[in-house]
Amino acid sequence: MTPDGRSVLIILPAWNEADGLSAVLGEIKQQLPYVDTLVVDDGSSDRTAEVAAAAGSAVARLSFNLGVGGAMRLGYRYAREHGYDVAVQVDADGQHDPSYVPALLAHLGEADLVIGARFCGEGEYKVRGPRRWAMQLLSAIVSRIARTRLSDTTSGFRACNRPLIEFFARWYPVEYLGDTVESLVAAARCGFAVRQVPVAMRARTTGRPSASPVKAMIYLVRAGLVLLLAVIRRMPKELRELAPGSPAYAAYLEELLARRQLAAEG
Amino acid sequence: MQLSTLTSITGIVVLAYILELLRRQQLREKYAAIWLCIGLVVAPLGFFPSLLDSTARSVGVASGVSLVLFAGFVLVLLVSLHLSWEASRLEAKTRTLAEDVALIRSQLAESATPSGGGEVR
Ligand SMILES: Nc1nc2c(ncn2[C@@H]2O[C@H](COP(=O)(O)OP(=O)(O)OP(=O)(O)O)[C@@H](O)[C@H]2O)c(=O)[nH]1
Numbered sequence: 447m448t449p450d451g452r453s454v455l456i457i458l459p460a461w462n463e464a465d466g467l468s469a470v471l472g473e474i475k476q477q478l479p480y481v482d483t484l485v486v487d488d489g490s491s492d493r494t495a496e497v498a499a500a501a502g503s504a505v506a507r508l509s510f511n512l513g514v515g516g517a518m519r520l521g522y523r524y525a526r527e528h529g530y531d532v533a534v535q536v537d538a539d540g541q542h543d544p545s546y547v548p549a550l551l552a553h554l555g556e557a558d559l560v561i562g563a564r565f566c567g568e569g570e571y572k573v574r575g576p577r578r579w580a581m582q583l584l585s586a587i588v589s590r591i592a593r594t595r596l597s598d599t600t601s602g603f604r605a606c607n608r609p610l611i612e613f614f615a616r617w618y619p620v621e622y623l624g625d626t627v628e629s630l631v632a633a634a635r636c637g638f639a640v641r642q643v644p645v646a647m648r649a650r651t652t653g654r655p656s657a658s659p660v661k662a663m664i665y666l667v668r669a670g671l672v673l674l675l676a677v678i679r680r681m682p683k684e685l686r687e688l689a690p691g692s693p694a695y696a697a698y699l700e701e702l703l704a705r706r707q708l709a710a711e712g
Numbered sequence: 713m714q715l716s717t718l719t720s721i722t723g724i725v726v727l728a729y730i731l732e733l734l735r736r737q738q739l740r741e742k743y744a745a746i747w748l749c750i751g752l753v754v755a756p757l758g759f760f761p762s763l764l765d766s767t768a769r770s771v772g773v774a775s776g777v778s779l780v781l782f783a784g785f786v787l788v789l790l791v792s793l794h795l796s797w798e799a800s801r802l803e804a805k806t807r808t809l810a811e812d813v814a815l816i817r818s819q820l821a822e823s824a825t826p827s828g829g830g831e832v833r
């Protein structure tokens with residue numbers, strides 16, 4: 447439980463992260479004693495699941511690799527099943543600093559989805575050349591769709607509230623860039639409010655970065671296709687009925703208000 | 713009726729059907745990319761079946777239409793090969809899933825009966 451009475455689950459999608467995972471979980475436990483964690487082991491061939499369990503985290507092990515999107519839908523289903531108020535996605539490789547999680551949580555009052563974004567002041571994460579242009583183009587288009595400035599659309603550091611947990615538990619893309627860009631665009635198109643919070647990201651503690659300047663062109667083409675699909679796709683009615691303005695969302699707001707009053711009285 | 717009428721209508725219908733399947737989220741991205749490319753090549757060829765005549769002659773085929781038939785046949789062959797490959801992967805995955813379910817069942821049964829030990833591996 448957070449100080450203001452919300453239950454928070456941190457979901458860490460992990461694929462062969464046994465080396466750094468216990469440090470990451472230890473840091474979360476130390477800085478955020480009030481949250482629960484779930485490590486989704488996505489068919490790792492190393493000891494990721496054992497390491498996570500030894501560090502005291504809940505673990506969900508997939509039978510084979512589904513990719514980040516597949517792992518995240520499992521995470522959101524777990525959050526829904528256990529009735530969490532907030533779900534936060536954090537990378538298992540230690541690049542996301544858990545000390546920014548309270549900042550994400552603080553902005554959930556004004557938005558349904560809060561993204562921890564690089565490239566806006568905080569930290570000195572740098573990408574250069576064509577890949578940078580591709581990312582800028584992507585963020586310009588996505589910002590227009592979401593009607594708010596989003597400088598880092600491929601960030602996997604994000605927090606969402608209960609209606610969006612329900613949304614993502616039913617629908618979460620598994621394709622390349624789908625888990626970041628497409629999920630963001632779909633939520634925004636359905637009417638959920640998105641905001642970004644500047645964060646600093648750290649260099650990898652273990653392993654090698656996956657970026658290569660040669661692949662920038664392929665990246666741009668694939669990003670374009672993902673964006674095209676995200677824009678032409680029609681979201682099913684039962685998903686749109688979870689968004690702000692619907693009876694389901696109104697019920698959620700009412701419950702939130704009632705709980706706040708109860709907390710104020712008690 | 714002219715040949716180009718038939719082929720152009722077919723081209724447009726195929727492209728529209730692909731787009732509609734994409735819109736309804738019935739096709740995954742990897743298949744979507746293949747079919748969009750195929751659709752975008754097939755649709756203009758439907759309007760101008762003679763478009764490939766000169767290309768055909770330069771590779772030694774008498775007419776563009778025969779070249780389209782040949783290319784279409786090779787394409788269908790490749791697509792069905794790809795589907796067989798995907799089906800093989802899916803079978804391997806369902807097998808893993810069935811084994812996992814059986815393992816979980818046996819674990820549940822062991823932890824339910826007190827004499828069964830109940831230790832986890
Ligand atoms: N579930 C799951 N998680 C994955 C997979 N691939 C990567 N991850 C996790 O996703 C997170 C981010 O992966 P990275 O490879 O670091 O990707 P990135 O941070 O976008 O790129 P880098 O700049 O290379 O660090 C980590 O927690 C990984 O363990 C996968 O196939 N399945």
Ligand SMILES: [Mg+2]
Pocket residue numbers: 537539541650
């Ligand atoms: Mg990383």
